[in-house]
Structure formats: structure tokens, C-alpha cells
Amino acid sequence: MPDVVLPVLNEAAALPGVLTRMPAGFRPIVVDNGSTDGSARVAVQHGAIVVAEPSRGFGAACFAGLRAADDEVVCFLDADGSLDPADLVALAAPVLAGTADLALGARVAEAGAWPWHARLANRALAFELGRRGVARLTDLGPMRVASRQGLLALDLQDRRFGWPLEMVVRAAQAEWRIVERPVGYRARAGGRSKVTGTVRGTVRTVRDMSRVLAA
Structure with missing residues (x-):
């Protein structure tokens, strides 16, 4: 059964909705990255x-989840309710x-789910x-599926927001x-994204990803 890594920092409110929609045969692994709102307890429940x-x-958090997984196929999914776990079935199919x-x-x-600064x-x-001839993509979103051993062999080094791009x-x-498949995206379950919910968060993410490109 594919493992699903969910990096979590204070997502107690969103986790029940995300975990109850996990498709049959997909095993969730919640990586608690220092939550103070009881996220770990909610996940266990x-x-x-x-x-x-x-x-x-x-x-x-993603790397810790990758190491903890033991299935040959690993999925990654945000735990804030913005992505529907049901879409993992179609996304994982080609892998x-x-x-x-x-x-x-x-x-x-x-409408309104993706802040303009984050989308831009x-x-x-x-x-x-695409300009650099690396890959032609339309999105660098957080929902993704790959081989566990393959990912470990890539030897990803970034531990911040450059991880998805690396x-x-x-x-x-x-x-x-590399293939893309459409997935739904809605407003997160309460509050703003800690990654791209603010201009400051977006700038921080772009800075980390730019460091990856420069390397």
C-alpha cells in the first residue's frame, strides 16, 4: 500500500478532514514538525x-517521512485541507x-484559494x-508520488522550502x-498557509527555491 507523507506544523483543525478522506490502501504518515496544538494526538486518533x-x-519533515515509509511507492500531501487525498488514486496510478x-x-x-503572489x-x-531545459511543467505543487528508493537515491539535500524544486x-x-495530473485546490482549512499564505512566506519560499536553482 502506498505511504502518504504529511508534513505537519499546527494542523490539528485540518487533520481530521484530511485523514478521513484518505483513500483505501493509502497509509498516512504524519510528520509532526514541532506542533504545539496537539496535531500529533489528533493524527493518532x-x-x-x-x-x-x-x-x-x-x-x-518530508525527508523524515520518506525515511519512515516502507512501501515502494511514497506520496506527499499537504495536511492543511487544501488538497483532496482522493486525488492520490489517479496521481499514483502511472507510478x-x-x-x-x-x-x-x-x-x-x-476562486480565492491560491494567493496571487504565490501563483505568480x-x-x-x-x-x-522550462527555460533552462530542466523540465516543462505548469506547477510545482506539493502533491506528488514517486518511488521511495528512487527518491532516496536522488540524495536530496534541501531541508527547507527548496525541497519540492530540488x-x-x-x-x-x-x-x-515526469508527468503531471490535474488535482483540485481549495482554500486551506482555517487560517493562512505557513508557506505561501503571505507575501513574506512566498518570498521565503522563492528564496529557498532560487538557492536550489543556483546550485
Whole structure:
């Protein structure tokens, strides 16, 4: 059964909705990245495996989840309710069938779900990847599926917000077959995204991703 890594920092309010919509056969692994709102307890109550990662950082949490997974196929999903876990079934299909090495969810956003500054930054980064001949993509979204051993072999180093971009860059360099599939995107369950919910958060994310491109 595919494992689903959910990096979490104070998502107690959103987790019940996310975990109860997890498709049959997909095992959630919640990586608690220092929550103070009882997220870990809520995750356990809803049947998830919980891993503690005290080192702060989106990439640190994702890597901890990757190491904790034991299925040959691993999915990544935000835990804020903005993405529907049901979309993992279609997204994982080409990886499970062996016709793709990395499947990325291209977000189709509801009105108001995706802040303009985050959308603009995402498009700029995707354009830059195409301009440099790395990969032609429309989105660098957080829902994705790949082989666990393959990801470990990529030896991803970023432990901050550059993790998603580094995964794509290294996968392309390794000549992985990368595909995109549309996934729904809605407003997160309460509050603003800690990654791109503010201009400051978007700038921080772009800075980390730009560091990956520069490397």
C-alpha cells in the first residue's frame, strides 16, 4: 500500500478532514514538525502513523517521512485541507503502473484559494525550469508520488522550502519520466498557509527555491 507523507506544523483543525478522506490502501504518515496544538494526538486518533521531526523545515519533515515509509511507492500531501487525498488514486496510478517515475499534481484552484503572489511565483519558477531545459511543467505543487528508493537515491539535500524544486531538478537530471495530473485546490482549512499564505512566506519560499536553482 502506498505511504502518504504529511508534513505537519499546527494542523490539528485540518487533520481530521484530511485523514478521513484518505483513500483505501493509502497509509498516512504524519510528520509532526514541532506542533504545539496537539496535531500529533489528533493524527493518532484518526489512525495515522506519527513521526516526530524536531528540526524545523518543510524539507526536513518530508525527508523524515520518506525515511519512515516502507512501501515502494511514497506520496506527499499537504495536511492543511487544501488538497483532496482522493486525488492520490489517479496521481499514483502511472507510478504504480511503471509508466512514470514522478507524478506531480497540477493544481486547479477554486476562486480565492491560491494567493496571487504565490501563483505568480510558482509560474515564474516553472517557467525558469522550462527555460533552462530542466523540465516543462505548469506547477510545482506539493502533491506528488514517486518511488521511495528512487527518491532516496536522488540524495536530496534541501531541508527547507527548496525541497519540492530540488526533487524535480534532480529527477530530471536522472532522466526520470515526469508527468503531471490535474488535482483540485481549495482554500486551506482555517487560517493562512505557513508557506505561501503571505507575501513574506512566498518570498521565503522563492528564496529557498532560487538557492536550489543556483546550485
